[in-house]
Amino acid sequence: MLSEIMYNALCEQFTKERQNEALYQAIGDTFEAEAWHGFAKWAHKQATDEAAHARKIAEYILDQNRVTQYHPLAAVVPPSGGVYQVFVFAYENEQLTTSAIKTLYYLAETQEDPQTCAFLQPLLLEQVEEEKLLSDAVLELTRATDNASLLLLDGRYGS
Numbered sequence: 680m681l682s683e684i685m686y687n688a689l690c691e692q693f694t695k696e697r698q699n700e701a702l703y704q705a706i707g708d709t710f711e712a713e714a715w716h717g718f719a720k721w722a723h724k725q726a727t728d729e730a731a732h733a734r735k736i737a738e739y740i741l742d743q744n745r746v747t748q749y750h751p752l753a754a755v756v757p758p759s760g761g762v763y764q765v766f767v768f769a770y771e772n773e774q775l776t777t778s779a780i781k782t783l784y785y786l787a788e789t790q791e792d793p794q795t796c797a798f799l800q801p802l803l804l805e806q807v808e809e810e811k812l813l814s815d816a817v818l819e820l821t822r823a824t825d826n827a828s829l830l831l832l833d834g835r836y837g838s
């Protein structure tokens with residue numbers, strides 16, 4: 680049984696994951712509009728992953744006989760300024776997600792809730808992968824200083 684404080688914190692994370700989904704959808708649409716089809720495909724796939732994270736949390740809450748609260752999402756404005764800026768923004772956002780899930784984990788510990796700790800562990804490990812992916816992307820984009828190399832990268836993200 681989830682404590683009330685744990686339930687509310689999980690619902691908050693559920694909203695954050697839905698917000699992340701909306702963010703990646705918007706990023707994907709922006710890339711698509713600029714004919715960066717590979718980067719767009721990547722961002723839309725990220726959105727699908729974020730939706731899956733939200734669903735996972737909702738199902739965990741349901742397994743504890745509670746129903747997740749659906750809070751309104753904030754408006755999403757993808758950063759302007761080009762591919763590099765968008766990836767830096769996404770990287771920083773993933774770091775924020777990691778620290779939010781860590782906070783949730785520490786809360787589960789103080790709530791003496793080992794099941795929620797165990798539930799959060801795969802999400803935390805997935806964040807390690809997400810951050811690595813994005814820090815690599817940012818690094819590669821700093822090297823792609825002309826359109827030709829950027830096009831090459833776009834092709835790779837689309838494959």
Ligand SMILES: [Fe+2]
Pocket residue numbers: 696699728729732776
């Ligand atoms: Fe996520």
Ligand SMILES: [Fe+2]
Pocket residue numbers: 699729773776809
């Ligand atoms: Fe993510």
